[in-house]
Amino acid sequence: MNSIGTGLAAIDWHDRRADVYLSRPEKRNAMTVPLMNDLITAFERVDADEDVRSVTLLGEGPVFSAGMDLTMMRNRVEPDAxxxxxxxxxxxxxxxETRQPVVAGIKRAAPAGAFELTLPCDLRVIGRRAKYGLLETKLGTFPHGGGTQRLPRLVGLSKAKEIVLTGEFIDPEAAADMGLVHEVVDTDTVDERAKAVADELGENAPLGLRNAKDALNAALEMPLEQGLAYERQLGYELDDTRDYREGFEARLEDRKPEFRGE
Known part of the structure; x- marks a missing residue:
């Protein structure tokens, strides 16, 4: 595993997959400014690596993340902070904005800011007993790191209001039923299952994955007509690629395609 920056994040490089870790296990991976800056650097490096086809976001140690570091959050309101x-x-x-699909592995806990950290990921794998929810209304504030904007896009406005306004943890099975998480697994298998899901995604055509992710992310930002035009544009970009031809030839020849990102 390669440490990043101050050592509070790390990347474990594999053949076609990169595992990005919050690396502060002694503090339950509670997020500080240095840790978040290290994670930004990690994702920038992953995004720039043409050999990486999928990514996981994991917590080193037994917990995904306890959320924001409480001492940092208390001190931020001081006049000279x-x-x-x-x-x-x-x-x-x-x-x-990472071009590759990102799979979050949510084990044991991801409250408040850690919950918001998982929302921009493309898929989420969660442990059966994970503490997962937005608690900010119980802490004198509300989730304003993207929770009120990204969450309704995933589960709908009514369900998002329930989650945000009650400040209660969400049962993992209920999170799966509402489409918030991709899969619920036993706690001790979360990281490995997230990696397996990422590997499954990485078997698909990398250019197709990237353009599909781009189109999907734009879906709720554009009027339908504009979104359809953008989708077609991204599709047409792939027509002359080597992987486009390989995908159809492999299907016709009843064999596994060998995608190269070309």
Whole structure:
């Protein structure tokens, strides 16, 4: 595993998959400004690597993340505090804009800011007993790191209001039923299952994955007519690629395609 920056994030490189870790296990991976900056750097490196076809976001140790570091959050309201308030939005954007599909592995806990950290990921695998929810209304504030904007796009406005306004943890099975998470698994298998899901995605055509993710992310940002035109544009970009031809030839020849990202 390769440490990033201050060592509070790390990347474990595999053949076609990169595992990005929050690497502060002694503090339950509670997020600080240095940790979030390290994660931004990690995702920028992954995004730039043409050999990487899928990514996981995991927590080193027994917990995904306890959320924001409580000491940091308390100190940020002090008159002389110099806290980078934009680092968390930049981190979420870095995850969202990563060209490869990103799978979050949510084991044991992902409350508040850690919950919001999983929202820009493309798929989420969660442990059966994970503590997963937006608790901010119980802490004197509300989720303003993307929770009120990204969550309704995933589960609908009514369900998002229930989650945000009650501040209660969401049962993992209920999260799966509402489409918030991709799969519920035993706690001790979360990371391995997230990696397996990422590997399954990585078997698909990398250019197709990237353009599909781009089109899907744009779906709720554009009027339908504009979105359909953008979808066609992204599709036409792939018509002359080697992988497009390989995909159809492999299907006709009843064999596994060998995609190269070309």
């Amino acid at each position: 110099e806290i980078d308030r934009d680092v968390f939005p930049r981190l979420l954007e870095a995850i969202e």
